[in-house]
Amino acid sequence: MLFRKAARQDVPSIVQLLANDKLGQLRENYTDPVPDAYFTAFDHINADPNQELIVVENTEKELIGTLQLSFIQYLTYRGGVRAQIEAVRIREDVRGEGIGQKMIEWAIARARERKAHVIQLTTDKQRPDALRFYEKLGFNASHEGMKLHF
Amino acid sequence: MLFRKAARQDVPSIVQLLANDKLGQLRENYTDPVPDAYFTAFDHINADPNQELIVVENTEKELIGTLQLSFIQYLTYRGGVRAQIEAVRIREDVRGEGIGQKMIEWAIARARERKAHVIQLTTDKQRPDALRFYEKLGFNASHEGMKLHF
Numbered sequence: 627m628l629f630r631k632a633a634r635q636d637v638p639s640i641v642q643l644l645a646n647d648k649l650g651q652l653r654e655n656y657t658d659p660v661p662d663a664y665f666t667a668f669d670h671i672n673a674d675p676n677q678e679l680i681v682v683e684n685t686e687k688e689l690i691g692t693l694q695l696s697f698i699q700y701l702t703y704r705g706g707v708r709a710q711i712e713a714v715r716i717r718e719d720v721r722g723e724g725i726g727q728k729m730i731e732w733a734i735a736r737a738r739e740r741k742a743h744v745i746q747l748t749t750d751k752q753r754p755d756a757l758r759f760y761e762k763l764g765f766n767a768s769h770e771g772m773k774l775h776f
Numbered sequence: 777m778l779f780r781k782a783a784r785q786d787v788p789s790i791v792q793l794l795a796n797d798k799l800g801q802l803r804e805n806y807t808d809p810v811p812d813a814y815f816t817a818f819d820h821i822n823a824d825p826n827q828e829l830i831v832v833e834n835t836e837k838e839l840i841g842t843l844q845l846s847f848i849q850y851l852t853y854r855g856g857v858r859a860q861i862e863a864v865r866i867r868e869d870v871r872g873e874g875i876g877q878k879m880i881e882w883a884i885a886r887a888r889e890r891k892a893h894v895i896q897l898t899t900d901k902q903r904p905d906a907l908r909f910y911e912k913l914g915f916n917a918s919h920e921g922m923k924l925h926f
Contacts, residue, residue, distance in 0.1 A: 637851070644852055653853050667855030676824070677849065696848055699827065701787070702794055702863045703803050705817030713852045734924065743926055748898065748919035760922050769898035769921025770907055774884065774914045776893055 627725070629732050632679040632692070637668050639689040640681065643715040649750060650715070678736070682729060690717040691725055695733055697740055709737030711747040730763050777875070779882050782829040782842070787818050789839040790831065793865040799900060800865070828886070832879060840867040841875055845883050847890055859887030861897040880913050 638660045645656035655661055671677045682691035693714040699707050711733050716725050737745040748771030749756045788810045795804035821827045832841035843864040849857050861883050866875050887895040898921030899906045
């Protein structure tokens with residue numbers, strides 16, 4: 627398994643991963659070619675040193691996972707930086723093999739490397755398995771994750 | 777009430793607000809002068825066009841509230857931008873006057889203006905009043921907010 631920053635040519639494969647998901651299929655638009663909006667979004671992410679869009683490759687150089695790690699500077703916690711994980715997806719046929727755990731452990735190590743004081747995420751209450759998965763990795767469900775969609 | 781982006785000279789007043797809080801007093805360090813780490817953090821926030829550290833002034837130009845609004849670009853939701861609210865504080869002597877509601881309504885309007893598709897926040901489960909407050913403003917506690925502190 628190799629972790630690396632996503633390149634522009636990875637965008638279609640990433641979108642395919644995002645769309646192949648119970649909740650993701652309702653909100654993504656995976657077509658060939660993928661809509662330009664995804665490439666525009668990639669360019670914004672890629673130009674921002676506080677954003678790391680990560681892909682995971684297997685030994686055949688196939689893209690089997692993705693996550694986005696954001697580093698957000700606040701005044702709180704004496705001027706601390708928070709790491710935030712979002713958009714975690716693993717290719718359907720390799721789920722249940724421990725890849726997710728390795729991805730989150732990688733993200734935790736990366737957050738420590740960048741001197742974040744906390745790493746955080748929100749997980750949909752419709753994914754009870756995800757809650758248990760993150761708890762096993764040391765996350766504490768101390769907060770309510772609240773959303774207002776426009 | 778006036779909403780504006782924070783300036784460097786507001787940092788001590790903002791830190792005072794952050795520290796004057798049940799949970800905040802455990803993690804902030806409000807001294808005179810305030811530690812340099814807060815100014816360094818302010819400079820990072822201020823240099824980033826995706827971060828808006830906001831202060832609220834009353835008619836006497838006193839600083840009575842603060843919040844930070846972050847705009848985070850993702851590939852998810854067809855290349856959507858999320859707005860995220862953090863570090864909301866209101867000066868103790870003016871709480872219960874509807875200022876918090878106006879601040880969150882301001883943040884919602886600002887998020888729409890910047891074309892975010894969702895506005896989100898996490899609130900500590902130790903603050904049940906805050907949960908009800910955000911629900912009244914239209915937020916849905918659809919997610920678990922998970923943290924791992926280093």
